[in-house]
Amino acid sequence: MKPIAVILADFTQNLLGGPSRLSDHIAGRPVFARTLRRVARIDGLAARVIVIQPRDRGIAERCLNDYDLSGAFEVMPVDDGVRPRGPLIRSARKWGIGAWRGTPLGTTWFDEFLDVRCVAHPMARHEAELAMVLDAHQSALDPAISSAMLDHAAGNPQETPFVFTQAPPGLTPLLLRAPTVETLARDQMTFGLSLAYRPETPRHDPVMRDVCYRASRDVAQTHGRMLPDNRRSIEFLEAAYRQHGDDIDAAALCRAWRDRASHKSPVPDEIELELTTHTPHATSLFRPTDMAPRELDDFDTLSRLFAETAQWDDRLLYIGGHGDPLRHPRFDEIVAQARNAGVFGIAVRTTLLDAPESAINALFESHVDLVEIEIDAHSRATYEKLHGVDGFERVVSAMSAIQERRRAQVSAQPILLPSLRRCAANFGEIETFYTHWVQQLGGAVIRGRSTFGGALESDTLLPLAPLNRGPCRRLHTRLCLHADGAVVSCDQDYRARQPIGDWRTESLLKLWSGKGLADLRSRHAVADWGKLAVCANCAEWARA
Secondary structure, rough: OOEEEEOOOOEEOOOOEEOOOOOOOEEEEHHHHHHHHHOOOOOOOOOOEOHHHHHHHHHHHHHHHOOOOOOOOOOEEOOOOOOOOHHHHHHHHHOOOOOOOOHHHHOOOHHHHOHHHHHHHHHHHHHHOOOOOOEOOOOOOOOOHHHHHHHHHOOOOOOEEEEEEOOOOOOEEEEEEEHHHHHHHHHOOOOHHHHHOOOOOOOHHHOOOOOOOOOOOOHHOOOOOOOOOOOHHHHHHHHHHHOOOOOOOOHHHHHHHHOHHHHHHHOOOOOOOOEEEEOOOOOOOOOOOOOOOOOOHHHHHHHHHHHHHHHOOEEEEEEEEOOHHOOOOOOHHHHHHHHHHOOEEEEEEEEOOOOOOOHHHHHHHHHOEEEEEEEEOHHHHHHHHOOOOHHHHHHHHHHHHHHHHHHHHHHOOOOOEEEEEEOOOOOOHHHHHHHHHHHHOOOOOEEEEOOOOOOOOOOOOOOOOOOOOOOOOOHHHHEOOOOOEEEEEOOOOOOOEEEEEEOOOOOHHHHHHOOHHHHHHHHHHHHOOOOOOOOHOOOOOOOO
């Protein structure tokens, strides 16, 4: 086996679509230099090749000379910079950039950087049988794990057409054998599809096969982005290098990430914004009957909210709440305002039933990343039973029209994600629903039916929550903003019985670090939720 390293470098743009950080300094050293020094420590490589666009040749070679590494690396300017799927992959990956998989369309973090054409050139030139592929921003790459992955591939040649490991993005490479590179190039498919569940080709989870090198539990069970391509990760790596030294390994980085409690983040990871409580569903088994009417009318405050969110280049805006946001008369203006402010990720949850044309246009014009469609059924009869209206065919037709428009406009956005809230009435359709939409659109979501803290009667199906209750996970990641200004800890509090502030008068920073949430977190930490109006009977505490 003749392995080479292939480092994909772009000195203009990073993986998330922002500016490249390769020349930026972290704890006194450039990101690019840190990555190359770690790659140089990997044992067993026959060559180390940096693949760049021709425009970057001068800067890449200067960097190698400045870092005294010109003899250890070869520069190949064979990247044409064309990434047709780049915008699509970024829109999908925004909803889980701290995870190596689990994002829409079966995308993985490897898909963010992998371009098999750029890998094929150096492999052919060096007659290499295997390529260790990574992005030049991987300043925290673990050389020991990388070397162990090479040994694993060498010891299992027949069972490892590729090798990956479960690790936070940035810590480990991807290994590809030559036939795999050829197949991916020929079929023009993303690598993530090699790992994703497909109903038509059932198989064991790849993490249970030899293609997965088993990293330590510290590494495999940590969720956090270890690439210096966003503000949060840069600040974390800066602190980690200064505290633990430049050679800190993956396990120590993961422990440091977990020790850095998520609630210390100045603003929530995700904001759910309600525009209206109006819905086209006549009745619904998923909606409390005492929902108070609300509709957002404070558009000046939205500017501050979106500007504050955009200060962090990995924060997400989920436009949903307890109604259909596409029914708000100024939906198009609101979503455009969020996009123009620079909000990183924008998703919309909708019924899509008889949606106004202006709202559909806004999904395209404002490049909404993700649209979740609450269908909840896979037949006309079940849809009407659940929602009190005969609308199943109209929703499916609207989805088809959006997909046709995407194809006609060659538009990466919006990604459509049908969802179903499981209950006794639709239980028999879950499998066909999921199989159909995974095949048609590349993904679907199955959720539990919420009782909104006991406001709705429990369903006859067994609940999805674990038997032993623990603290609510979302208290440290998500904030819900009602259309009338009320801020609540989560979407279960539809009547604001546990209010923690008013987003029209208070900043995100103040709300997230304020007394209201601090008290809730403290009470959950000691299992003291029994007297809380919503939390006492909540069954959604385990949702990530």
